[in-house]
Amino acid sequence: xxxxxxxxxxxxxxxxxxxxxxxxxxxxxxxxxxxxxxxxxxxxxxxxxxxxxxxxxxxxxxxxxxxxxxxxxxxxxxxxxxxxxxxxxxxxxxxxxxxxxxxxxxxxxxxxxxxxxxxxxxxxxxxxxxxxxxxxxxxxxxxxxxxxxxxxxxxxxxxxxxxxxxxxxxxxxxxxxxxxxxxxxxxxxxxxxxxxxxxxxxxxxxxxxxxxxxxxxxxxxxxxxxxxxxxxxxxxxxxxxxxxxxxxxxxxxxxxxxxxxxxxxxxxxxxxxxxxxxxxxxxxxxxxxxxxxxxxxxxxxxxxxxxxxxxx
Numbered sequence: 507x508x509x510x511x512x513x514x515x516x517x518x519x520x521x522x523x524x525x526x527x528x529x530x531x532x533x534x535x536x537x538x539x540x541x542x543x544x545x546x547x548x549x550x551x552x553x554x555x556x557x558x559x560x561x562x563x564x565x566x567x568x569x570x571x572x573x574x575x576x577x578x579x580x581x582x583x584x585x586x587x588x589x590x591x592x593x594x595x596x597x598x599x600x601x602x603x604x605x606x607x608x609x610x611x612x613x614x615x616x617x618x619x620x621x622x623x624x625x626x627x628x629x630x631x632x633x634x635x636x637x638x639x640x641x642x643x644x645x646x647x648x649x650x651x652x653x654x655x656x657x658x659x660x661x662x663x664x665x666x667x668x669x670x671x672x673x674x675x676x677x678x679x680x681x682x683x684x685x686x687x688x689x690x691x692x693x694x695x696x697x698x699x700x701x702x703x704x705x706x707x708x709x710x711x712x713x714x715x716x717x718x719x720x721x722x723x724x725x726x727x728x729x730x731x732x733x734x735x736x737x738x739x740x741x742x743x744x745x746x747x748x749x750x751x752x753x754x755x756x757x758x759x760x761x762x763x764x765x766x767x768x769x770x771x772x773x774x775x776x777x778x779x780x781x782x783x784x785x786x787x788x789x790x791x792x793x794x795x796x797x798x799x800x801x802x803x804x805x806x807x808x809x810x811x812x813x814x815x816x817x818x
Contacts, residue, residue, distance in 0.1 A: 539609065540609055540610055540611050541600075541601075541604030541605075541608070541609030541610070542601065542604065542609060544600070544604075544748070545597055545600040545601055545604065546597075548596070548597070548600065548748070548749060549593055549594070549596070549597040551749075552589065552590075552592075552593035552596065553590060553593055555589070556586050556589035556590050556593065557586070559582075559585065559586065559589065560582050560583065560585070560586040563578065563579075563581075563582035563585075564579065564582065566578075567579055567582065592785075595785040595786070596782050596783065596785055598785070599780075599782040599785045600752070600782045603741070603743075603752075603754055603782060606741045607741060607742070607743060607754075612727055612743060612746050613727065614727060614728060614729075616663065616665060616697070616721075616728065618663070618664040618665045618666075620691055620692045621665045621666065621689040621690065621691055621692075621697070622666070622689065622690050622692075623659045623666045623667055623668040623688075623689060623690075624668070624690065625655065625668055625688060625690055625696060626690065627690060627694050627695075627696045627732050627734060628694075628795050628796065629732050629736070629775045629793035629794075629795060629798065630688075630696045630731065630732040630793065630798050630799075631796060631797070631798060632655040632668065632670060632688075632798065633655060634655050634656070634657050634668075635654070635655065635657070635818070636654070636655055636816070636817065636818065637652055637653065637654040637816075637817040637818075638652075638653045638654075638797075638798060638799065638813060638815075638816055638817075639651070639652050639653075639813070639814050639815040639816075639817065640652075640653075640799075640802075640811050640812060640813055640814060641767075641811070641812060641814050642802075642809055642810060642811040642812065643809070644676075644809055646676060647676050647677040648676070648677055649674060649675065649676050649681075649811070650674070650675045650676075650678075651672065651673070651674050651675075651811065652671075652672075652673050653670060653671070653672045653799075654670065654671045655668060655670050656668070656669045656670065656671055656685075660687060662687055662689075662699045662700060662720060662721050662722070662728075663699075663721055663722045665689050665697075665699065666689065667687040667688055667689045667699045668687070668688050668689065669685050669686070669687060670685070670686045670687075670688060671683070671684070671685055671686075672684040672685075672686055679708065679710070680706050680710065681705070681706055682703060682704065682705050682706065683703075683704045683706070684701050684702065684703040684704070684717075685701060685702050686698070686700075686701045687699040687700050687701060687720075688731065691734065693734045693735075694733070694734020694735060695730050695732070695733055695734045696730065696731045696732040696734075697728050697729070697730055697731065698728060698729050698730070698731040698744055698745055699720070699721045699728045700718075700719050700720035700721050700723075700726065700728070700745075701717065701718060701719065702715065702718045703715055703716065703717040703718045705717070717751075719745070719747050719750065719751055724747070725747060725748060726745070726746070726747035726750070726751065727743075727745070727746040727747070728745065729742065729743040729744040729745045729746055729753070730742045730743065730744065730755075731744055731755075732793070733757070736757045736760060736775055737757060738757050738758070738759065738760060739756070739757060740756065740757040741754060741755070741756045742754065742755055742756075744779070749783070750783075751781075751783075752781050752782040752783055753779065753780070753781045754779070754780060754781065754782075755777045755778070755779050756777060756778045756779075757775065757776075757777055758776040758777060758778050758790070759775070759776040760773075760775055760776075761773055761774070762774040762775070762776045762792055764792045764794065764800050764801050766800055766801055766812040766813050766814070767812055767813070767814040767815075768800065768812075768813040768814055768815060768816060771792075771794035771797065771800050772794075773794070773795050774792045774793060774794050774795075774800065775792070775793040775795075776790060776791070776792050777790070777791045777793070778790055778791075779791060786806075787806075788805065788806075789802055789803060789804050789805070790802070790803045790805060791803075797813075797816070799813070800812075800813040801813065
C-alpha cells in the first residue's frame with residue numbers, strides 16, 4: 507500500500523468513525539441531540555479545513571526556495587492555529603444559541619394565511635414609500651445608507667413579502683444595493699425571509715451577490731427580525747443557513763433614550779445582534795416606537811450608524 511492509499515484509508519476510517527459517533531448520538535436522543543450534533547459536525551469540518559489548508563501550504567513551501575521554507579511554515583502554522591481557535595469559538599457560541607432556542611431542528615412552520623406584507627410592528631413600521639437615511643463616519647470615509655419600503659411585494663413559499671431596498675454608499679460611491687424581503691405574522695413578529703444583495707467594486711462594477719439567500723432554498727430558513735412583543739433576555743434566530751448565515755438577536759432593554767441627528771427618541775428597544783460565524787463581532791441596535799431603527803453601534807470600534815432623516 508503506497509502513502510497516498512494509506513492516507514485515503516486513514517481519512518475514510520476517520521470519516522466513518524465520526525459518522526458512527528454522530529449516528530450513536532442521534533440514536534440515544536434523536537430530537538434533543540440535533541443541535542449539539544450539528545455543532546459537533548461543523549467543528550470537525552472546520553478542523554479538517556484548517557489541517558487541509560496547512561498541508562497544502564506545506565506542499566507549496568516544499569517547492570519554493572529552501573531559505574523561504576521556515577517563514578512560510580511559521581505563517582502556515584499561525585494561520586492553522588487561528589483557524590482552529592475560531593472553530594472553537596464558533597462551536598461554543600453555537601452551543602449557547604442551541605441551549606437557548608432549542609436543540610431540535612430549526613424548521614419553522616410558516617402558514618401563509620397568518621402573514622401580511624404590511625409592516626406595522628411598533629419597532630419596525632415601514633409605510634410604503636418611506637425612506638430612512640443613515641450616516642456613519644469610518645476610517646475609510648462617510649458611509650450613507652438609504653432604506654426604502656417599496657410598493658412591490660414578492661411571494662416566498664406562498665407568503666407575500668414586502669420588498670425593502672437598502673443601498674449603501676461610501677463617499678458617494680455605491681457599495682451595495684440590496685432588496686430585503688419581510689413579512690409580518692398576525693402576532694406582530696416581523697420575519698426576515700431573505701435578500702438579494704448586489705455588491706459593487708470601487709469602479710462601480712458589480713462584483714458579486716454574496717450574502718444573498720431565500721427562505722426554503724438550499725436549506726436556508728427565515729428568522730425573526732423583530733418580535734411582536736419583545737421581552738428582555740429574549741433570544742431569536744434572525745436567519746439560519748448553516749455555516750453561511752447564523753445571525754441571532756437578543757433583547758437587551760425596552761426603554762432607552764437615543765439622541766441622533768434626526769432627533770431625540772424615547773422608549774427605544776435595544777437589541778444585541780451577533781453571529782456564530784464571527785463570535786467576537788456584535789452590534790447594538792436601537793429601535794424607536796413608530797419609527798424603526800434609529801441607531802446602530804459597534805461596541806469594539808465605537809462607530810455609530812445614525813438616523814439623519816426620514817423621507818417623507
